[in-house]
Amino acid sequence: MSELLQVEGLKTHFQTESGLVRAVDGVDLSVNEGEVLGLVGESGSGKTITALSLIRLVSPPGKIVAGRVMFGGQDLLQASEREMVQLRGDRISMVFQQPKASLNPVRRVGAQIAELFIHHRGASRRAAMNQAVELLARVGIPAPERKALAYPHELSGGQAQRVMIAMALALKPRLLIADEPTTALDVTIQAQILDLLRELCRDTGTAMILVTHDLGVIAQTADRVSVMYAGQIVEERPVARLFDDPRHPYTRALLASMPVQGRVAPRLGAIPGSVPPPGRMPAACRFAPRCAVRAERNMTICTHEMPALYPVEGGVSRCWCDAPAEATT
Amino acid sequence: MTAYIIRRIAMTVPVLFGILFVTFLMKALIPTDAVLALYSGQVSEEKAAEAIAQIRAKYDLDKPWYQQFAIYVGDVARGDLGESIRTRQPIVDEIGYRYWNTLVLTFASLVVALVVGLSTGIASAYWKGTWIDEVAMGIGLLGISMPAFFFGLILIFFFAVQLRWLPVMNAGDWKGLILPAVTLGLIEAAPLSRITRASMVEVLSQDYVKAIRAKGLPERHVIFRHALPNALLSILTILGLQIGGLLGGAFIIEVVFGWHGIGELAVKAIGWRDFTITQAIILVSATTYVLVNLVVDILYAWADPRIKLG
Numbered sequence: 001m002s003e004l005l006q007v008e009g010l011k012t013h014f015q016t017e018s019g020l021v022r023a024v025d026g027v028d029l030s031v032n033e034g035e036v037l038g039l040v041g042e043s044g045s046g047k048t049i050t051a052l053s054l055i056r057l058v059s060p061p062g063k064i065v066a067g068r069v070m071f072g073g074q075d076l077l078q079a080s081e082r083e084m085v086q087l088r089g090d091r092i093s094m095v096f097q098q099p100k101a102s103l104n105p106v107r108r109v110g111a112q113i114a115e116l117f118i119h120h121r122g123a124s125r126r127a128a129m130n131q132a133v134e135l136l137a138r139v140g141i142p143a144p145e146r147k148a149l150a151y152p153h154e155l156s157g158g159q160a161q162r163v164m165i166a167m168a169l170a171l172k173p174r175l176l177i178a179d180e181p182t183t184a185l186d187v188t189i190q191a192q193i194l195d196l197l198r199e200l201c202r203d204t205g206t207a208m209i210l211v212t213h214d215l216g217v218i219a220q221t222a223d224r225v226s227v228m229y230a231g232q233i234v235e236e237r238p239v240a241r242l243f244d245d246p247r248h249p250y251t252r253a254l255l256a257s258m259p260v261q262g263r264v265a266p267r268l269g270a271i272p273g274s275v276p277p278p279g280r281m282p283a284a285c286r287f288a289p290r291c292a293v294r295a296e297r298n299m300t301i302c303t304h305e306m307p308a309l310y311p312v313e314g315g316v317s318r319c320w321c322d323a324p325a326e327a328t329t
Numbered sequence: 330m331t332a333y334i335i336r337r338i339a340m341t342v343p344v345l346f347g348i349l350f351v352t353f354l355m356k357a358l359i360p361t362d363a364v365l366a367l368y369s370g371q372v373s374e375e376k377a378a379e380a381i382a383q384i385r386a387k388y389d390l391d392k393p394w395y396q397q398f399a400i401y402v403g404d405v406a407r408g409d410l411g412e413s414i415r416t417r418q419p420i421v422d423e424i425g426y427r428y429w430n431t432l433v434l435t436f437a438s439l440v441v442a443l444v445v446g447l448s449t450g451i452a453s454a455y456w457k458g459t460w461i462d463e464v465a466m467g468i469g470l471l472g473i474s475m476p477a478f479f480f481g482l483i484l485i486f487f488f489a490v491q492l493r494w495l496p497v498m499n500a501g502d503w504k505g506l507i508l509p510a511v512t513l514g515l516i517e518a519a520p521l522s523r524i525t526r527a528s529m530v531e532v533l534s535q536d537y538v539k540a541i542r543a544k545g546l547p548e549r550h551v552i553f554r555h556a557l558p559n560a561l562l563s564i565l566t567i568l569g570l571q572i573g574g575l576l577g578g579a580f581i582i583e584v585v586f587g588w589h590g591i592g593e594l595a596v597k598a599i600g601w602r603d604f605t606i607t608q609a610i611i612l613v614s615a616t617t618y619v620l621v622n623l624v625v626d627i628l629y630a631w632a633d634p635r636i637k638l639g
């Protein structure tokens with residue numbers, strides 16, 4: 001398996017009136033060709049901003065201040081805006097959380113898909129429309145010829161997300177970033193949409209970063225998982241290892257808060273305490289104030305120094321417990 | 330859509346009758362009896378009384394009001410707006426060519442307003458908070474606060490008096506159109522620019538704009554093909570009001586530039602106390618206003634697929 005995307009030390013900060021918000025503060029990620037990387041973390045941990053940073057679509061005042069995003073032998077953070085425009089939607093595409101809000105309300109659905117073929121492939125309007133209809137059929141939209149002429153408000157949430165998926169995979173990108181693609185949908189439809197995403201990605205050989213709150217979704221879909229906390233990655237493991245033997249105390253707490261199989265709404269948030277506010281971000285381990293292990297073992301280093309990502313079985317963990325002996329002394 | 334259009338037109342009918350009724354009532358509300366005003370002091374009292382009786386009969390003033398109103402509506406429907414008290418000429422002829430002139434001026438100034446207003450509004454929104462935005466909004470504020478006649482006089486001073494590029498007064502050719510059209514256009518561009526900026530800022534902050542950018546479309550396409558059509562919906566409403574207002578006659582500008590439009594005629598007619606012309610102008614302007622808004626509403630429904638029709 002060759003490496004498709006490698007992110008190192010990515011930092012995206014917001015200069016706001018109430019101070020500097022370090023939404024993404026040193027994120028490291030890697031995605032291999034064709035694999036599904038799950039990105040989990042509580043609300044506000046910086047998942048969406050990370051995703052947007054990869055394709056350089058963070059809106060001001062957000063600014064990428066450091067890091068490297070290596071993709072296809074090129075650092076995307078150094079690429080020209082022109083190169084980024086060519087790359088977006090073609091080699092890296094994105095699916096958003098709110099499908100109905102992600103479509104232009106005054107343009108027909110078919111035309112919104114077709115413009116991808118027109119702009120990236122130089123297709124004629126007519127050929128592009130035909131391809132759009134084919135794609136609509138491919139993502140399971142009934143009566144695709146008719147739906148191609150529909151406006152977004154005439155679609156259900158599930159259909160709108162199918163349309164977004166059709167657009168995202170239209171040009172067979174190498175990487176798809178799916179930011180909570182099922183959160184806004186009906187529970188009954190969530191599984192269908194996930195299946196569709198997985199199936200289409202497999203067909204086109206597209207790798208996926210699947211951003212979610214939902215550990216159930218991760219367990220079903222991902223090959224590897226990166227766990228995010230307060231703007232940083234705290235653990236990265238193959239999915240089976242993460243669930244069997246979580247290393248970082250935050251991951252353990254997350255898994256403990258997961259409801260028993262079969263129950264609804266496996267949402268995060270059952271960990272005591274909350275994510276530190278931007279102004280009072282600990283300079284050392286960010287999870288230390290909420291960490292049960294630190295409290296139990298009475299570890300002082302956790303509140304004094306930032307742990308690095310230390311190798312653990314199959315991956316890495318940002319915890320002093322996993323640090324090699326020489327690092328702690 | 331058809332059902333909506335029919336319903337919308339049906340809603341306009343009572344308004345048009347309302348306009349007819351109000352202009353009809355104006356006769357009664359005019360403080361001096363128009364007939365008296367016409368003859369007083371010019372002939373002997375007996376002759377005057379005789380003439381007055383004749384005139385009353387001629388203008389149906391001796392009939393009950395509802396008959397008078399029915400006659401009035403019938404006349405208007407046949408395109409007969411009566412004759413000028415002063416010149417005794419049919420008003421339709423006078424208003425007809427003046428209306429055409431006003432139409433020409435409106436159209437020309439609208440082109441100026443749209444080009445200037447939309448481009449500065451879009452640029453301001455796109456470069457929000459930068460110096461481009463501040464300069465454009467500053468000039469816009471000036472445009473909103475400056476009286477139109479003053480602005481017109483400044484332009485006359487520079488381009489007609491100093492540079493002698495253009496005539497001071499309209500002489501009936503295309504050169505005479507430029508200054509009034511630019512004056513009106515720039516004045517109208519100011520509010521248009523503001524509303525364009527506001528709605529573009531709104532649209533550009535929407536999620537779908539980010540999603541469209543994620544598709545890798547050129548920025549030009551994102552702005553003009555995706556964002557602008559959404560912003561135009563709210564711009565259209567303001568534009569309708571502006572066109573309606575302009576077609577009613579830009580009174581002061583038409584006078585300042587000697588443009589023989591509806592507005593200039595209205596100012597003259599008031600001076601002449603020619604109330605039949607005044608009445609006809611009010612009728613025509615108000616009707617135009619209502620019809621322009623009718624068209625805008627229909628356009629709006631056509632442009633926004635989310636509006637539930639029927």
Ligand SMILES: Nc1ncnc2c1ncn2[C@@H]1O[C@H](COP(=O)(O)OP(=O)(O)OP(=O)(O)O)[C@@H](O)[C@H]1O
Pocket residue numbers: 014016021022023024041042043044045046047048049050060061062213
């Ligand atoms: N425009 C902004 N100005 C200031 N701070 C921002 C802005 N946008 C995001 N942030 C901050 O960035 C942090 C990360 O936001 P992000 O949307 O990436 O979280 P997330 O992990 O995607 O959460 P969720 O699960 O709720 O979608 C948040 O704490 C938020 O306060």
Ligand SMILES: [Mg+2]
Pocket residue numbers: 047048049179
């Ligand atoms: Mg998010």
